[in-house]
Amino acid sequence: MITNPFHEYENEFAFDNVYGHSLELLKRNVDRSPPSDTTIHLDVGCGYGSIAEQVSFQLGRTYVGVDANNRSLASLNSRGFETHRFLLTNEEEENADFLRSVIGDRTVGSITLLDTLEHLTNSGAILSALYEIAKTHNSLVVVSVPNMLHRDIGFKLALGRLNYTESGLLDHTHVRMFDEKLLTDTLRHSGLHIIDRKDVRMNHSDQFFPPEHPVLQDATMLRSFFKNIRGKVDDQDLVNQIVVACLPGEKIKKLPFVTERETSRPFLTIVTRTQGNRIHCLTEYFTCLAAQTCRDFEVIIVGHKLSIEQQIAVERIIEDLPIWLREKTRLIRVYKGNRTHPLNVGFENAHGRYIAIQDDDDIPLGNWVEEFEKISKKHDGCLLRCVSVLQTVKTVTIGRRVGIRAISSFQKIFPSSFDFIDHLKQNQSPNNTLAFPRGVFHELNMRFDEELTTTEDWDYILRVAAVVGVGSNPVVTGIYQWFDLTNSKSEHAEHEWRVNHLRIEQKLDTGPLLMPSGSLRRILRLIDERDSLKHGIAAHPSLSFDHDITRQNVREIYAIMNSTSWKVTKPLRMSQRLLGRGAGLKFTDCLNFSSEQLEEAIRQLRNSTSWRLTRTLRRIGQILKGGQQKVS
Incomplete structure (x- = not known):
């Protein structure tokens, strides 16, 4: 729809470009029309109609192109296709009325809007018009846009370089930039809901220049580090063009852009796994939470494979909590996965700025939340660490009631500060000494490795610490209860622990590793x-x-x-x-x-x-x- 004096958008059809992927979505989601059928395919912003022959031949539909470029329309006309010249406007009704006049009494079986939205100042006006047409004819709509989050753009932008070009991802005629989320929200706001997708992926986009930039040279540590971090955030780092198929549905009122930059959150989310086997410990644990000097927290109890009786027992404890604490507590039931899976579920549902783990048998002292909050003021965004003392305990039954008895004094065996190099050898920070910044999980998508059956916490600590660093506080804030194992058998074989350790070492050793100062x-x-x-x-x-x-x-x-x-x-x-x-x-x-x-x-x-x-x-x-x- 835009005339570019530096580039003519005369791109050929290929099965692995935006045109081939759009055709594949059409073929996957609509039937081929019979020879006598008058069903049309409406291509809005058609340009040179790179899909015209394929739509006509493979779908059996009458191709109709709409664009404002006389040269591209002339090309389509010379190839025997129907065209209509129209410059899309900012008025929904004006766009819809013109398209209705083109359609007449024919049926619209499918619609494409390929690489056009990014050129329009008011994308809602054309999308709403297409929604009305699609709703009337129950049409499939295929939309494509360049992906502004391709890693080539992001890597250069992070290091102070932005290159608009005559065409491509950063075409100088683009007035809007889209990523997956913005496109999805924009379509939903207009009533178009994605049902299928086939993105175009490219390892090296047209933004892969200058070749001598260290962040673009494949062998550099800088690029390796960026790729390692970016590649885990989502699967969009190699997407060159987003290509989606939609159907009309309800218009979602939520605006597709950010209206509130700050979200009100509690300081801390406490995630606690339980299998319902330590109800007596869970009661004591909540007693400690009720005594916290700082109440700016919420609690997520992740019940892992609870029986009905265990679920009722946990719910009864929550129901008996003080009102203020009960209102901050949620029970989430999980019925699959190993012992690591509940952590990912708990972190996914966390609202807090920081997320901490407390086992259902550990004891947070009254200053536990408060001391984390104090460290965060100096080390905002870092992994926060306090200190726990260890106490050996055993389970006892007195008067038919189960409880915990201490059989040792407190032992301060864990270092007062976090040493990254020492942690490479073995974990020296129990779960109840740590609070993880929300962003590493929810923004960087750094999740607990569910393939690890042991040491999942140590693995996560190292990966997080290597990215955001650690803020330490030497204050003792918890008791790490160690159950007497004299007569207990190991739950995991020795080779299993060794395999998990080797996996952790391998993950850390596959790419560059950030080290803290000192x-x-x-x-x-x-x-x-x-x-x-x-x-x-x-x-x-x-x-x-x-x-x-x-x-x-x-x-x-x-x-x-x-x-x-x-x-x-x-x-x-x-x-x-x-x-x-x-x-x-x-x-x-x-x-x-x-x-x-x-x-x-x-x-x-x-x-x-x-x-x-x-x-x-x-x-x-x-x-x-x-x-x-x-x-x-």
Whole structure:
């Protein structure tokens, strides 16, 4: 409908371009007309009528083209097709009246509006006119528009480059830009509802220039990182042209553009999975939520494969809550998937700015929500982390009532701050210490990996932290209850944990990884420690390859002194030295030890207070790496 002095839109039909895909939608959704039928196909904004011959031959319909370009209409006329010249206006009735005059007493079987909407200042005027025609004749309507969200446009725009061209995705004559959502909403507002689609996908669009731009060069880390993030958001990153088939229906009143930039949300959504087996724990959990110093939260209980009795028990607990808390609580039932699926369901339904996970057997202290809110003011948009203490508990029955009994004191085994590099080795942040920013799930589509049967939380923590970073708060805000597993069997085989770990490592290792500030110093320190160990061993003949036992002992001492257990108990050893209880063992001293001295050093390390106090931490680490998981 637009005359472009720099480009004539004389594009050929091909089965894998917008014309071929439009024809495929027509063939999939309408019947071929018999030879004597007078059913017409109305092509509005037809241009040179690239689909004319195919519609006539494959659908058996009379092709009628409408456009304002005399040259393109002349081409169609010379090929024997009916044409009508008309410049679409901003008035719905004027457009509809003209089209009715073209149709006359004939039946409109199908309509196409290909690569035309983006040229119109008032797309609603022509869509509403087409809606009236389609509703009268029960016609299929096929619409296509260029996709403004092709990654070639987005990648360049993110780095400060925008190129309008003589034609293509950013044709300089375009007055509107569409993506999938805007097109869908615009069509629905006009009463046209999508029933089928066949988009045109291109790895490299016409916007794939200049070739020397690093974000467009396939081998660069920059492009790899952008592709990794963008490719997970949706499936539209490679769509060059959106091609959809619609039928007339109810007009949706909601406007197709944003009218409210801000949505009122609670600060936090708390997602809690339950199988209804720990009703006594769930009661205690809600008691803790009722005592929160900050009430700016909502609760989603995801009941996973609940029986009727379990569902009633959970609903009864919710019904007994204080009114203010009951009004903030929803129960969502899920009957499929593994233990990871309920997390995705809970996150999907979350309204909060942040989303936290609380197991139904954990204890949030009264400051739990408040401390997250405090961190968010300084680290808005980051993954938020506080600290939990661990307490070993067991299930007991007293007077026919089931409850939980603590069988240990509180143990602060988790680090006070989040270290990304340490987390690459093992998870040091229980679920109840974290609050995830809403945007990573709802905007970046970063979901829990449901193919993982264990360690799904560790995987998600690493992926989120690598994109948005972490804001830490050393304040203790929860109790991580660890059930006594003396007589419990593992729910998952050791090889299953190993396979899941390898999958996580593979995912993180397939593309560039963002590291938080300070990581360089950590990496250099680790390299220095490694080099010191290598040089120390090389400088001592007694530690040569011929002395495997001696070498193994040195490695064991190094592993102990470089472990998380040893690091978190450093303040304890410092206080002991201040009290004059020994100078402490240094790793460099061990390089001069005999085999007997090395064995004695290992014995002392393993019998030390630092090592004994962190036995539970190592036990959890072993379980997370390949043993058992938290069960009651």
